[in-house]
Amino acid sequence: MHSWYRTRSHPSELTAGFYNTANRDGYEAIAEIFSRNSCKIILPGMDLSEDKPNExxxxxxxxxxxxxxxxxxxxxxxxxxxxxxxxxxxxxxxIKKNLVDQNVVDLFTYQRMGAYFFSPEHFPLYTKFIRSLNQANLHSDDLCTEEEETAVSLPGTNLHMQAA
Incomplete structure (x- = not known):
């Protein structure tokens, strides 16, 4: 539906039956119906951006x-x-931008997981992405530097080792 969205008439939406043009918000009535009936809307395309050629x-x-x-x-x-x-x-x-910045998405489902998704090349990217949603990024002031001492706990003992 996002094809031809940057035109006044929004022909992709009109073809699908949505009367959403530059002068009329076609999604307003749909949202009102969903609200009246206590429904949630599912929006695909959270991973799509506008960085592709725009013919x-x-x-x-x-x-x-x-x-x-x-x-x-x-x-x-x-x-x-x-x-x-x-x-x-x-x-x-x-996806992170759509989930975190606007804070309007209640739930997100990652669809279309195939063999490549679980491959050693890809899965670490996915786990890093998930962690970034739940864990705040550390500011550069909070990161360990070469001069700072770090504390390490040795397993099986009650000793802590400090390294400079």
């Missing part, structure tokens, strides 16, 4: 922002999903 005047980020805005006005909870099979670092960063 189709596509804008997945603007579309997600419009839908999130309409849902926010009507207190509709949003669940997110990824759309693309590959889990690139850029895709993970886009």
């Amino acid at each position: 189709s005047r596509s804008s997945p980020e603007l579309l997600l922002a419009q839908i999130a805005s309409s849902c926010g006005k009507h207190a509709v909870q949003i669940s997110g999903e990824n759309s693309i099979v590959s889990g690139t670092p850029r895709g993970f960063e886009q």
Whole structure:
């Protein structure tokens, strides 16, 4: 639906039956119906960004922002999903941006896990991504430097070793 989003008429959405143009918010009525019936909306495309060539005047980020805005006005909870099979670092960063920065997504489901997903080349990227969602990034002042002493606990003993 994000194809041709950067046009006034939004032909992809009109073809699918959404009357969402530059002058009319077609998602407002949908969000209102979802709110009235206590429904949650599921939005795929949390991994899509606008860094690709733009022959189709596509804008997945603007579309997600419009839908999130309409849902926010009507207190509709949003669940997110990824759309693309590959889990690139850029895709993970886009997901994180959509989950953390705006804080509008209630739940996220990572879809389309294949053999490559669990490969030794890819899985560490995924675990790093998940950890980055739950653990705050350390400021450079909090990182250990070469001059600082570090404490190490030795297993099986009650001794601690300090190294300079």
